[in-house]
Every structure is written in structure tokens, then in C-alpha cells.
Amino acid sequence: MSLAADAPNPAPTASAARRCWMGILARASRAEIASLLQAAPPLPAHRRLRGPETGLVMARGRQGGDGAPFNLGELTVTRCSITLDDGTVGHAYVAGRDAGQAEIAAVLDAALQDPGRQASLLAAVIEPLAAAQAARAARDAARAAATRVQFFTMATMR
Amino acid sequence: MAYVAVKGGEAAIDAAHAWLAEERRGDPALPELTVEQIGQQLGLAVDRVMAEGACHDRGLAALAIKQARGDLIEAAFLLRAYRTTLPRFAGSEPLDTGAMRIRRRISATYKDLPGGQVLGPTFDYTHRLLDFALAAAGEPPPPAPQAAAEAASMPRVTGILAQEGLMQAEAASDAPPPDLTREPLAFPAERPLRLQALARGDEGFLLALGYSTQRGYGNAHPFVGEIRMGEVAVEITPPELGFAIEIGDLTVTECQMVNQFAGSKTEPPQFTRGYGLVFGHAERKAMAMALVDRALRGAELGEEADAPAQSQEFVLYHCDNVEATGFVEHLKLPHYVDFQSELEKIRQLRATALREAAE
Structure with a gap:
């Protein structure tokens, strides 16, 4: 919101950056975020605009994997919207039912939009979370790789 | 009643x-x-x-x-x-199972396919002998081995066949799907509605129906083109943001069943797919769903459709175990008045029958 007022056309890069940190915060537990925040500059005061509240998102698939969409089933999602004193609005939608995670993610979304706080919060919170998530994914990928079948081809008699 | x-x-x-x-x-x-x-x-x-x-x-x-x-x-x-106590915030963007972070991926149609055969944490190849060591609490198992993960892509087997024109293409569509949690089932049910019903259907019922198609009730010739299991990102586009965000990951199991199709007046001979997609690691369910999905496509492909698994009404009306439980178990509720009338009717019929026999 404040970004839109500052720059004429910040949408593509600003929304790409928000998409990135929102996705990382959605995958982080409240405890992980809270422990990283201990070493970060204090978050600004905020006021709740909506929630935190838990509801559902209908997850969709595609028939045949790449055809028309169909409704697979719902998942629980918690959302929260907050505003900072300067009017910046932060949003969060996170899978699961953790209201604390959703609220802190919304506050971080707002604070990260402030150019004065962004670099330090990215370094203190978002980047370590991203690294931990990448490490978990890499560990799964490595375990999967160890179960990849290496076929032996028998030499044929001619 | x-x-x-x-x-x-x-x-x-x-x-x-x-x-x-x-x-x-x-x-x-x-x-x-x-x-x-x-x-x-x-x-x-x-x-x-x-x-x-x-x-x-x-x-x-x-x-x-x-x-x-x-x-x-x-x-x-x-x-x-x-x-039912929760509000619905949104529908997700369709999950991109092609971009799945793979934990398991196998194909029964190609041995050496790009990305390879990845077994993942499977019961396959276990001997199904009871492991009494598990009966005694012990140390946690050693960590599973790790190997260098290649960044190889995992193309879909259906895509490999489609390149040659041998796999019937899915029509590209972003039409909003019907939702049976909002609208009751209506027939004929379009495939997206059928897939929703199958995805939440009872595993045992779908397993038996899928099995029936293999045994001759539905004329199926399936191959497991591919089964993949792993994590996919869930994306939504909240109106207050106006761009898509990821809200977390889901573990899903997907099965692409490849079936022969002899062709019809409008379509050349080719392979067609049965599709299964299920929450979690649920391979048996995904395979059964794919078999039944393909069987239910019989009518649209111009095949004879006279087996139970090919009947939309039979399958979709009976695959939901919560609904089925409700109607079967309602028989436990007091039916005292109904039964009283049945009693009197049977007594009358018996009296009439005995009297006529005596005459």
C-alpha cells in the first residue's frame, strides 16, 4: 500500500518479492519465526484489521495432470491482515490453524514492505527460514536419490 | 422409512x-x-x-x-x-504435479525414463513378515541413506507419449470446476465432478471396483504409466493482493494409468488415461481411482459400458463412505411404528395363507 504510493509502477518486482517471503513464512512454524525474531530488530506496533481466522481453501487438481481443473479437497488455512501505524497493510494466508503464525507473518509482510526495515528483516528472518526449508527439501531429494534404481544390463550372448 | x-x-x-x-x-x-x-x-x-x-x-x-x-x-x-463449521476463503490454483518435489516416482511402462525409477519410502519389496522387533520399543532406526540428487527433471510419462501423438491430449481448460460440496450430484456428471467424488471416495470400494475392471467387468487393459508422490505447492490469489501466493505444501499421490483405446469414428487408435490424485501417500487409492476414472470414461469414448465400474450412478452414488454409513446405520434408529405395520401385515397374510391351505 505505501509502496504503491512511493513508486509509479512497483507492482512486478514488489509483488514478486512479497510472493517470495509470504511463501517462506507460510511454510515456517510460529516457533521458528519467533526464535529468529529474537535476533532481529523489534517489529513495529500493529493493529489487527481482520483475523487471525481459520477457514478452508479448496485445493484443485487437473484431470490427467494437465487438463481441466477439478476440486480435490479442502485444506485448513489461517489468514490475518494487520496495519502498521504508518498505514502499511500486511497480509498472511498460511496452511494450517496456527493463528499466531498467521499474525506474525502478516506483521512481517507489512514490515518487510518498509524499505528501511526490509534488508535487516530479510537477513535475520526470511533468509534463514528459506535456507532451512531448502535444506529439508534437499535432504528429501537426497534420500529419494538413494532409492533410485540403478539397472544392471546383462551382457547378452551372441 | x-x-x-x-x-x-x-x-x-x-x-x-x-x-x-x-x-x-x-x-x-x-x-x-x-x-x-x-x-x-x-x-x-x-x-x-x-x-x-x-x-x-x-x-x-x-x-x-x-x-x-x-x-x-x-x-x-x-x-x-x-x-462444515469453517468458511471457505478461496479455491486454489490447480496444483502443478509436474513440478512436484518427488519422493517416489515409478513407471511400469518405461524402464529408463528421464529422472529414473525412484522407489521412495515404499512397502513394495518388503516380505510382509511380521517384524517382532517393532513389538519391543527400541532405538530409532538409523537414518536412511542419501545420495547426490541430480537436478534431472521428471517429465510425465503421459507427456512422453503425447509427444508422439500416442496419448489422447487433455483439453486445455481453466473452467471453474463443479463442486459437489456446494451442488448435489447430477447426472450425467462431467469428469471434473467425477474426479472430486472419487478423490474423497472410499478406498475399499474403489479398490474393489478397480479390481473388477481388471477381471473383466469393464474390459480394461491398464498399465501404470506413472505413479508419483511428493510435495506440491498450494497457490491462491487473494483479491486483496491481486497476485498469486504460496500458502504451503501438500503431499499428494498421483497415478497416470495408460489404457489402450481402439479408436472411434472421430478419434484414431491411441492411449487414453485414467487419472488418480489423492491427498497424502495413498498409492492404492490413487491407482484404484485411476482405474475407475478410466472405466467411467467409457461412454464418452464410445465404448460399451455395462459393467458396474462404468456406471456413473452406481459408482458416484455409492463411493462416499460417510453417506453410505449414514444410510446403512440409520437402520439402527427406532423404526417401531414402521415395524408394527409390517408385523400386522405379515400376521394378516399368514392368517389368510393358513386359512386357504386349510380349505
Whole structure:
């Protein structure tokens, strides 16, 4: 919101950056975020605009994997919207039912939009979370790789 | 069908539920199961309850299993009931299973396919001998081996066949899908509606129907083109943001069943697909769903469709175990008045029959 007022056309890069940190915060537990925040500059005061509240998102698939969409089933999602004193609005939608995670993610979304706080919060919170998530994914990928079948081809008699 | 309200059971019901609570807890000398233990150590039961409860939330599904004393259909019922208390925020963008972070991926049609055969954490190749070591609590198992992961892409087998024109293409579409949680089933049901019903359908029922198509009730010639299991990102586009964001990951199992198709007046001979997609690690369910999905496409492909698995109404009206439970178990409710009228009718018929026999 404040970004839109500052720059004429910040949408593509600003929304790409928000998409990135929102996705990382959605995958982080409240405890992980809270422990990283201990070493970060204090978050600004905020006021709740909506929630935190838990509801559902209908997850969709595609028939045949790449055809028309169909409704697979719902998942629980918690959302929260907050505003900072300067009017910046932060949003969060996170899978699961953790209201604390959703609220802190919304506050971080707002604070990260402030150019004065962004670099330090990215370094203190978002980047370590991203690294931990990448490490978990890499560990799964490595375990999967160890179960990849290496076929032996028998030499044929001619 | 009517049943009458009966009063007077309150004390009996309270006592029954108190006993139920005691039975649920079991011997209090043993430690109580935690919801986290169920989520961690009975993970496939949790997956099944989430799939058939049509609501993905591991904690809620584990709680439902605990409350239901391990009765998974009762647990799915509890989860379905809970979801009705929540508002729907959004529908997701369609999951991109092609971009799945793979934990398991196998193909029965190509040995050496790009990305390879990745077994993942599977029961396959176990000997199905009871492991008594598990009966004694012991040390956790050693960590699973790791190997360098190639960044190889995992193209879909259906895509490999489609390149040659041998696989019937899915029509590209972003049409909003019908939703049977909002609109009752109507026939003929379009494929997206059928897939929704199958995805939440009972695994046992779909397994038996899928099996029936293999045994001749439906003329199927399936190959497992591919099964993949792993994590996919869930994206939504909230209107207040105006761009798509990821809200987390889901574990899903996908099965692409490849079936012969002899061709029709409008289509050349080619392969067609049956498709299965299920929450969690649920390979048997995904395969059964894919078999039944393909069987249900018989009519649109111009095939003879006279087997149970090919009948939309038979399959879709009966695959939901919560609905089926409701109607079967309602027979337990008091039918005293109905039965009284049946009694009198039978007595009259008997009296008439005996009198005529005597004459």
C-alpha cells in the first residue's frame, strides 16, 4: 500500500518479492519465526484489521495432470491482515490453524514492505527460514536419490 | 422409512458414552497416545482420513482418529463435520504435479525414463513378515541413506507419449470446476465432478471396483504409466493482493494409468488415461481411482459400458463412505411404528395363507 504510493509502477518486482517471503513464512512454524525474531530488530506496533481466522481453501487438481481443473479437497488455512501505524497493510494466508503464525507473518509482510526495515528483516528472518526449508527439501531429494534404481544390463550372448 | 422420536434414553446414553470414553482410553496404566504420535507414527491412517474426509489437516485428522478409537470411517465423518463449521476463503490454483518435489516416482511402462525409477519410502519389496522387533520399543532406526540428487527433471510419462501423438491430449481448460460440496450430484456428471467424488471416495470400494475392471467387468487393459508422490505447492490469489501466493505444501499421490483405446469414428487408435490424485501417500487409492476414472470414461469414448465400474450412478452414488454409513446405520434408529405395520401385515397374510391351505 505505501509502496504503491512511493513508486509509479512497483507492482512486478514488489509483488514478486512479497510472493517470495509470504511463501517462506507460510511454510515456517510460529516457533521458528519467533526464535529468529529474537535476533532481529523489534517489529513495529500493529493493529489487527481482520483475523487471525481459520477457514478452508479448496485445493484443485487437473484431470490427467494437465487438463481441466477439478476440486480435490479442502485444506485448513489461517489468514490475518494487520496495519502498521504508518498505514502499511500486511497480509498472511498460511496452511494450517496456527493463528499466531498467521499474525506474525502478516506483521512481517507489512514490515518487510518498509524499505528501511526490509534488508535487516530479510537477513535475520526470511533468509534463514528459506535456507532451512531448502535444506529439508534437499535432504528429501537426497534420500529419494538413494532409492533410485540403478539397472544392471546383462551382457547378452551372441 | 419414517422413524419416531423416542424419549427416555438420556441416562442410558450418558452411561454408554462414559463407557465409550473409558474404552477409548484403554488401560490407564499404559501411556496415553498423543495426537502428535498418531500424526507421526500412524501417518498413512492420517492420510486416508484426510483424503476421505476431504479436508487436509494432519492435526485434525489425527485427533479424529484418536476420538474414533481408530475407526477411520468414523474419523473421516468427524473431519467432514468439522469442515462444515469453517468458511471457505478461496479455491486454489490447480496444483502443478509436474513440478512436484518427488519422493517416489515409478513407471511400469518405461524402464529408463528421464529422472529414473525412484522407489521412495515404499512397502513394495518388503516380505510382509511380521517384524517382532517393532513389538519391543527400541532405538530409532538409523537414518536412511542419501545420495547426490541430480537436478534431472521428471517429465510425465503421459507427456512422453503425447509427444508422439500416442496419448489422447487433455483439453486445455481453466473452467471453474463443479463442486459437489456446494451442488448435489447430477447426472450425467462431467469428469471434473467425477474426479472430486472419487478423490474423497472410499478406498475399499474403489479398490474393489478397480479390481473388477481388471477381471473383466469393464474390459480394461491398464498399465501404470506413472505413479508419483511428493510435495506440491498450494497457490491462491487473494483479491486483496491481486497476485498469486504460496500458502504451503501438500503431499499428494498421483497415478497416470495408460489404457489402450481402439479408436472411434472421430478419434484414431491411441492411449487414453485414467487419472488418480489423492491427498497424502495413498498409492492404492490413487491407482484404484485411476482405474475407475478410466472405466467411467467409457461412454464418452464410445465404448460399451455395462459393467458396474462404468456406471456413473452406481459408482458416484455409492463411493462416499460417510453417506453410505449414514444410510446403512440409520437402520439402527427406532423404526417401531414402521415395524408394527409390517408385523400386522405379515400376521394378516399368514392368517389368510393358513386359512386357504386349510380349505
